[in-house]
Structure formats: structure tokens, C-alpha cells
Amino acid sequence: MTEAGRKDMTEALENADTTQSVDTGVHRLTEMEIVIEEPNWSNYSSISVANFGARAEEGYCNGEAFQRAIDYCKQANVAELTVPAGVYHFYEGRHPVFEGLQDFQFDGGESEFIFSTVSAYFVIKYCTRAIFKNFTLDWNWARDQLASIGQVQEVATDRSYIDLHFPEYETLPEKLDIRTFNAMDPRTLSPGCSLGREFGHDQLGTAVLKDRNTLRISLPEAKREFFHFLQREQTYIVRHYIYDANAFELHGNQHLQMQHVTIYSAPGHGFVTTGDQHHWALERCRIVKRPGTTRCISVTADGCHISNSQGYFRIENCDFSYNGDDCLNIHDNSVQGFVRVDDRTIQLSRVQRWRNPFGKDDAIEFRLADLSPAGLTVPIESVDWEEEQQRCTVVFQEPLPADLSNQAILFNRRYDSGHYIVRNNFFHHNRARGILLHSSHGLVENNHFLMNQGSAIQIECGAESRWAEGFGVEHVIIRNNLIDSSDVNHWNMAVIYMGVYLEQGRTLFPIFQNITIESNTIVNCPQQAMYMSSCNHIVIRSNAILNDNAGPIKTEQDGDANCVANRSSYQGSLMVSHGRDIEISGNRRLSTLPATDSGIYIEPLTSSNVTLTGNVGFQ
Structure with missing residues (x-):
């Protein structure tokens, strides 16, 4: 992009939104309404994919027919492409690509699209004022499962092997690519369990068929001490795919709307947004397991993954669940x-x-x-x-x-993936975090978080050999959210967690600034309700905390399997470390269960100017 083009885009971004200043008592934040332009249909016309040979028949590949229809809409400036109700299959990797369409609508007519090849289902790029609505995407599980339920049937006394039973299969397929073992509750069959451990195939030895649906997996001698936690009846989500192919790849679009779209499964992320994409929205979209199945996963990675984009987006009234990673990850x-x-x-x-x-x-x-x-x-x-x-x-x-x-x-x-509204969504029963926030200028309100394996909301920035994400987080409001039974695996010590990851550890530099966390309800968390670090100008007020620190204390034996070791370093229900200029006021804590800790802890050597007023129920 030229410098002139970048300047024009920046001005458009700034002019497209109305803002209202909100007084927080310690600092001022900006609350946005992000306006998405509707298509201009002055010359409205509509055509059906059926006109180009699309057929709702199993065994028939619709890839070429759909692409002919899409290309015709672009060439003839057709405003709407429709799909007669039905179930459409895509084979051979021929999947729809929508590129360069303007003032356009794709109406799926409540149809289902089933994919069998490991490549992105829908690619939507460089479209302007476009709407995609009313359809469902799914993977062909009859050909190949994305993940399976695996249960430990036996552990050798010397830990030289485990027998892993796969109850969904009458007979295991000849090729079963085992990528990761992610703990799940054996009773609810949902992701995560108290102090559950995760591990990958690279830590295992050879696998041989013990009987028709059980594998005997050897454990290398050097790894047997690591596997001290293994015992009979432990249950896992065994992923066969992780980051292989996304349901939607959204790149460089402007004023894009996704409405009433359902993803039952995909061998990767659900929605991926990259490039010079700005002003876009997900409205009433769902990522859920297909009803009537024994599936243990929906998409095998993030529900919505936003990186290296231009921000300005809304995610509202959506339902993301059973993802193989975070429900929502916003970062550069x-x-x-x-x-x-x-x-x-x-x-x-x-x-x-x-x-x-x-x-x-x-x-x-x-x-x-x-x-x-x-x-x-x-x-x-x-x-x-x-x-x-x-x-x-x-x-x-x-x-x-x-x-x-x-x-x-x-x-x-x-890149700046900031400026966002995440409102009225249900984030639940997923393997990792509810929302992972690495970007600034956001409003996160009226969401429901339930049984997320990791933190419900994790505010983060860092760089190390594995990951390097985020430019810091500033000017964010987190309010009126219900957080219930999250941090299931004792993932990051708190259901609202704010921290860095650096080779040298915590930093005194306030990479997180001007953030308000208010009027949220946090229920039933095994460890802390909130942990704040590397921050200044933070307001934590009028939150209700019920039955925090209600789980078993994490010990050194648990190690760093769930990301955070050294349980003794984390104290209180609310904790501040490496922070300054922080208001903690009007919060109420109530406990009906035994708690391992119940205070507000300010780390004295690294924190300053923290005011505590009107908090009730904390020791």
C-alpha cells in the first residue's frame, strides 16, 4: 500500500466511527460504535448457484459450479447469489473463493456445505460492502474424524506403556494421526478437568493395535517420570488435526458482515481475519458441535483468530463452543x-x-x-x-x-487489530481461553463465559522462542460479563488474567494501561478471580466474586503443565504485581465453599499507588 493510500484508509477509519467519552474515575476511556456500511443495491439483481450446475447430491462435487456462479456475479455485477435449500458437498479441494466483489450478498438459504479436503472452506478477500448469511459449514466426519475421545484403560506398573481405548469406533481406522492429548471431564465429556495435563504425540513412543479399538502406546524411558499423573479412566480429546485448514479465511475486506452462519467443525480455525481488513462484523454466528453426534470438538483451533489486520470490528450475539483452542484471539x-x-x-x-x-x-x-x-x-x-x-x-x-x-x-x-466491540456472546466449553486480548481500544460487555479450560479473559503481550504476540493493550472496558466455572485446568491462575510472557519474566513497564473491569460476576473459579501485572491506570470496581479459590492448591509436583508454576507466588482473590495507579473499589466477595485464600494482595516490592475502598468480604 502506498503512503497516500494508507493515509486515505486511516482517515476513513477515523471518520467512520462515532465515539463517546466515558469517565472512569481514574482515567477516561473511549466507547465506540463501529458502523458497518450496507451494500449499495441501486441496481439489484439476483441469481442462483443452481443456474451454474450446483446440486444437493452426495457424491457430487459443487466446487466448480459454485466458482462459476461467483465469477459470473463479479463479471456481471450481480448483487445477490442464492442457494436453494439442501446439503451440498465439496470434494477434491475445489472450494469457493469470493474475491473483489462489491455491494454483494451471498444467501445460503439455510443450506449445509460439507467439505472433505484439507483446505480452507470459504475464502473471502478484497470484498467491499458484502454480506454472507444463512448457511452451515461442516467437515465430512464419515470419511475422517477431526478428533476422538480416548480413555486410558490401563497404565503399566512401570509406566512403560498405556492402553488407550477409543469408544466411538467399532474398529480403529488403519491411519489415525494422533497430534495432542487434551484433558476432558470423563463425566461431562467437556474440555478440561481439575489439574488436567496436556501432552503431544512427540512425547510418546510407538503405538500398536491391542484390539479392534484400543492402542497400546509405549512411553519412552526418559519420559516416564513426566507421566506420573497417568491413571485409569482419564479421558482425553485426541486431536487428529489442529491448524490444517480454516472454515473461513477473511483477508483485506472492508465493510463485511457475516450473519447467521454456523460452523459445526473444521480442521483448523473457524474464522481467520488478516491483512488490510477493517470494519467487519460477526452477528449471530455459531461454532457448535453438530447435534445428534458424539463429537468431542467443533473446530480444532481458535473459534475466531484475528491477526495482523486493521481492526474496527464487532462480534455480537454469537455462540462459540468446543473449540480446540481459544474462542476468540485478537492480536498482531x-x-x-x-x-x-x-x-x-x-x-x-x-x-x-x-x-x-x-x-x-x-x-x-x-x-x-x-x-x-x-x-x-x-x-x-x-x-x-x-x-x-x-x-x-x-x-x-x-x-x-x-x-x-x-x-x-x-x-x-x-497493523493494528484494535478498535472492537465484543458483546452479548456465549463463550463456553472450549479447550483454552474464552477471549485472548492483545489489542487496544475495545469494549467487552454482556458476555457469558462458561467452563472454559483456561482464563475467561486473558490480557497478554510477550515475546519468547515459541510465541511473540501483541503490542500491548490500552483503553479497554470489560463490564457486565458473567464468568462461570472457568479456568477449569488451573491454566493461568485467574479467570481474568493480565500478564506478559518474556524470557526474563515479569516487566515493570506498564504495557497494559487504562483498563476498566467493572460490574462483572465471577462464579466458581479454582484459583484467583483476577491477577493484574505490568500495568497502570487500572480500575477494578463493583464486581461480584463468588466461590473463588475453591479448587485444590497447585503444587510443585504439578509443574508448569498448565502454563503457570510456583503456586506460592500467587496470593489472594485479587492480586496486583508490577502495577501502579490502580483503583480497587466496591467489589464484593462471597463464599459458600472452603477457600484456599480470600484476600486482596498487593505485591509490595513492585506495586505502588493502589487504592482500596469499599470492598466487602475480603480478608
């Missing part, structure tokens, strides 16, 4: 560490073009290893990729200072 990608080639050139490792889409003229802000600003932002001149080596060489338009640390963190400021 960073990278830490480089090798200097010359004064304008660096080489980056552990990068991928799709995850770190560096391009000419992108403004790169350098941060120090503790996430504090280095005071340097430089545009890119060129990028040379070596994708197989996950490496690239970046040439900048200006010299870099000689004293710039090679452990600096790079933020690509071309």
Missing part, C-alpha cells in the same frame, strides 16, 4: 531478536511470512527486551524471505543506531 505479531548484517540490514529467525508479513514501507517500532520503547521507528526498504528456513533479511530505509540491542522486539505498526 511481533518478533524478538535479530542478527545485524550492516547499519541498515538485519536478519530475523523463527519468522514466517504469514505470521510476520513484513513489507516495503511498513513502519517497524523497536522495543527493548522489557517491552519499553527504544525510541526508534524505521520504515522498511525491502524484505528477502527464506521461507523454508523460517528466516528473512530486512533492509531499512534509515540506519539503525549502533547501540540498538540485538534482543529488541519488533512491532510492525502497519
